[in-house]
Amino acid sequence: MEDRRIGVFICYCGGNISDYVEVEKVRAAVENEPGVVLAKTQMFACSDAAQDEMISDIKEKGLDGIVVASCSPKLHLYTFRAMSLRAGLNPFRYTQSNIREQCSWAHRDGGPFATEKAIRIVRAGIARARLSEPLATMRIETTPKVLVLGAGVAGLMASLTLADIGLPVFLVEKEPEVGGWTCKWGGMFPQGNGSDLVEGLLKKVKQREDITLFTRAEIIERTGSVGDFTAKIRVADGSVVSLEVGAIIVATGFDTYRPAEGEFGYGREGVWTLPEVKEWLAGNEGPLAVDGRPVESVAYIYCVGSRQPKDSELERPNLYCSRYCCSSALHTALQIHERNPEVHQFHLYRDMRSYGKYELLYEEASRKGSMFFRFENDAPPEILAESRRHIVRAKGQLEGDEVLDIPADLVVLVTGMVPRQNDALINVLKLPVGTDGFFNEIHPKLRPVETVMDGVFIVGASQGPKTLAESVASSLAGVSKSAALLKKGYVDLDPYIAMVNAERCVWCGKCLEACPYGAIEKSVLEGKEIASVIPSLCKGGGACVPVCPEDAIELKGYTSEEITAAIDALIEQVAAPVP
Amino acid sequence: MSLGGITESAGPRILAFSTNNISDPGIDLAGSSHMSYAPTVTVLPVPCSSGIKPIWILHALEAGFDGVFIAADGTDCAYVQDCTDRTAKVVARAQELIREKGLDPRRLKMAAICSVCAESFVSHIEKFQKLLNEVNAS
CATH class of the missing domain: 3.50.50 (FAD/NAD(P)-binding domain)
Incomplete structure (x- = not known):
């Protein structure tokens, strides 16, 4: 193995990790791992100051791979990829080790268990970083159009704002009328009236040629991925239209709590x-x-x-x-x-x-x-x-x-918002639902409108109870996320796609059968028939990998060598047991 | 199959294969909801459970894990619609390999874990650890 120069950065997360994991002991346990030339701890690895420190370490120490041991990759994978790019390091030579959600937060009972597990996790990260290769992302063109589901105030505002910045919108509303709850509720704080507000927004929507409004319509199918979705909508007359969009904004709102009889x-x-x-x-x-x-x-x-x-x-x-x-x-x-x-x-x-x-x-x-x-x-x-x-x-x-006995002619039960029962929508969009029943964002503060489904954003009260003003703010956040995605014209997809080992491949066609995307084709290399991967169609799921009888196809980033190295590191005895 | 280390007392060692988009967030949620499970459980994410090689599972057991848990995508899978069937085939082939090596096939378990299935993950792991204790004792 070539000599690697790996830097390891272990995060305290301001106590979220260090309250349960002895971070300094983790550092000491991994600093002499093969290939590691630098191991340090940071209070908040995601802070600007810590990132600047990483950048200068990468440059000064000539690091060719880094491991950041902090939170879930769902939170900061892209933060540290971007940091690597700024430091001149190929972003796919950075490995994220999750020692918060899958270690410190899950093992808070005290004692040395969490620390020992963190050491194993970081070692597995180092093992993978050692094998990491510089990879290039794959660029696909995005469709500069947005599907907005729900024409309450959040959906109407999102549509108008998207149209203002030049992104055509398909606005889909299940009910015959737009406006949701707001248009029924009369006076608003600090001023104005709900139905007037909705009427004004609807008038503007109707004036816009780049907003297509469907009422009594529902999404019934969604295929494709970020930047390139196809959505099937059943419209009022029962027919189905197919729409090509780059992003989907879910603004389906809330229901009100209905008390039980009595x-x-x-x-x-x-x-x-x-x-x-x-x-x-x-x-x-x-x-x-x-x-x-x-x-x-x-x-x-x-x-x-x-x-x-x-x-x-x-x-x-x-x-x-x-x-x-x-x-x-x-x-x-x-x-x-x-x-x-x-x-x-x-x-x-x-x-x-x-x-x-x-x-x-x-x-x-x-x-x-x-x-x-x-x-x-x-x-x-x-x-x-x-x-x-x-x-x-x-x-x-x-x-x-x-x-107190209070006589009342009218008793007002001050009821709150509850999630809409919409299992069909959840099923079509594959959106996660939180324990409260509302749609789940990736992070309530850091990524409040993004979901685990890239390119699908949740706004307004579909994500949780909100006032009208908060709902509109959230809807505009969804707009800016969609615009940031689509105005660029392309998305860079992860390069973790399948690759064929031409020496081993004997072209049996099993991978072709297994691939649902048509990303495998037969080609001829030096007179030999082999399988080859069409990069733009491969989604990197890996269904072709275990079906190959010759073990001739692997996913980049998930090769047998990388996975078994990680497994070995995860089980390896922690040499000096943490006292 | 003892490898020492102080987590020995925390129960059987389990390698859980998770999936980047579905079950790994579900396992994350167990942590962020401050649910607790044994620290001898470690997680290795892959894109999709249908892409796990049976040989990796055997490798984990031979390296010293008491059990392998596949937190599969189930019907939520964004890659392949029949993910459960495909993953089941991976499991079946892995169990053949496990038997060939004279190991107990109960050391491999698969369950669908969705992106919010935190409680279900913890309960599957607890049950699996009980089972592995029996297997280890037998």
């Missing part, structure tokens, strides 16, 4: 969810009345269907905070104060999470006479039946546990 009195006249009250307010301009009786008193019960306890009897409790509901309930209370200042309003909350500028709503509602009572989760309010009015009985925690 949950906080739900089902009785005048016990409504927040969305029902918003629709009622938006669609009725006269004096406020329920069942013909004027509304003189309103009680709000917060967190209905949100932040449910883990140990509840529900099959899948909603553990999360739905973010928008506190502010939205306060906003609704202000609308009612405005319509009739005489109405008494009582808010029974667990925690008032009117964050950021929404705090203004809380202050204004207090000023206008809204009364706030905090209850404990284990002592929720009860709704007692009365002949004419509901009585909401609650223990006010800040009132010395005094029991």
Whole structure:
């Protein structure tokens, strides 16, 4: 084996790794591995300063391969590939070793186990880095068009912005009308009206020739990969259209929590969810009345269907905070104060999470006479039946546990957002769903709209509960990710494709049979028939590899030599057991 | 089959083959959800479980792993639609090799692990370790 010059960089991740793995011991255990000329630790390997340090080490020490032992490659594979490029190192001579998600975070019980496992993982990384070869990416042209699924405000905004930057859009909406929940919900904070907003956006969409809107339409099939997808859409008349796009933005939104019959009195006249009250307010301009009786008193019960306890009897409790509901309930209370200042309003909350500028709503509602009572989760309010009015009985925690009986003509159950039940869509797009049931991003802070499916972005409340403003911000993030991908005109695909060993190959055709992409063809080399790989069609799945009876086809980066070297390193005894 | 080292006490050694896009994120999720599994389980990602060579599995067992777990793509596979069938063929051939070498074919296990199947991964691993304890004792 040629003499390699490998640098190993092991990350503390600010405690995420070093709290459970003794990072300095890992460094000491690997610094004398064959081929390693430098091994150091870093507080945050992904920080600019650490990357600059790596770049100067690569240049000064003439490194021809590096191992970064930090988090999952899903997070920073491209960060360190780009760093390698800047340092003049072929990016495919960098190997990522995952000692966070698959080591420190999974083995937090203390003791030396995690450290020993980390040593094995880093050694396997070094073994692979030693065998790594400089490879070149494969460039494919991208289709500069975007498919947007869902024509709520997030989808409409995404479409208009994409069109503004010159990317034609196909906008697909399942319902007959666009606008989602927003157009039903009337007044918005800080100003304006939902249906006016949607109407304005729709008008603009219709003026754009580069936006094609399909309503009562659904995606039924998706093939291809990043930059080059084919999507089949069943449109309103039942026919199917096939669309070529480079990226897909999923803006399918949310559903609202629907309380069970009898949950906080739900089902009785005048016990409504927040969305029902918003629709009622938006669609009725006269004096406020329920069942013909004027509304003189309103009680709000917060967190209905949100932040449910883990140990509840529900099959899948909603553990999360739905973010928008506190502010939205306060906003609704202000609308009612405005319509009739005489109405008494009582808010029974667990925690008032009117964050950021929404705090203004809380202050204004207090000023206008809204009364706030905090209850404990284990002592929720009860709704007692009365002949004419509901009585909401609650223990006010800040009132010395005094029991309050609040008469209410209207009880508002402040319900949150829940994921849409859309198994067909999940199946077509192969998108991962998180434990909360919403679509799962790669990283909530670092890559909030990207998914494990390259080129498919999740925006708005399809990813998790959001206010309208947050939803639009997320939709614009999806736009900029799509534009960054498609405006370049090409994507560089990983060079980890199949390669044929011409000496061993006897052309039996088994690899041709195994390949679903037509990436294998027969060719003749010096009079001998052999298989050859068409690089632009090979997706690097490796289905051809184990079917070859002559062991004559391998994947670059996953050769038998590389895999067995990694296996050996993973099982090799840690020479000096970590005390 | 003892190789020493202090993780000996943490149960049978398992090499888990994962897949870059599907099961490796699922195994990552087990860690990021702070679920715990034995530190004698190490993971080696490949693009697709249908591309694993049976000889690698045998190599792992001969090198000292007590068991090999294939965290397959199942129906989520983005490469081949019949990924489960193809991976099953890899498993069948590997088990022939394992038998030929006089090893117990129960040392190889395959299950579909999706990109969010963290709990399922941990539970499969726990069951597999129990089984491997029996195999090691027999």
